Amino acid sequence: MFLESIFGFGTSAVKPIPPAITTELTRENFVAWLKTKNPDEEYSYLNTTGCAFAQFLHATGRNNIRVGNNYWLDLDAPGVVREKQMIPASISDHLGHSFRVTFGSLLSRFT
DSSP: OHHHHHHTTTOOOOOOOOTTSOSSOOHHHHHHHHTTSOTTOEEETTOTTTSHHHHHHHHTTOOSEEEOSSEEEEEEETTEEEEEEEOOHHHHTTSOOOSEEEHHHHHHHHO
16 A cells, blocks of 8 residues: 555545645645545555655646646646745745645644
């Protein structure tokens, strides 16, 4: 199961964000989205398309993305970068660098 999460197999479906949460990449929106996740669900920090921030980007309608340590890429096509953006420090400072974490443990770092 752990290796599946690293490579993106068997990850839970990404649900769109509730209407009260906007698509702006703010700490407040990220925390509000985290509160919609199952706190016991694990994700892999190393999964560039399935880490917590990548799942948030997918939920906000950004589909062709890759996430790095403190940045994310918006791709036109696989390997073709349209734009590189920094993850706001108010979010990236709390993401952690652990192989296996839960959404609940991540949420606790924001409160």
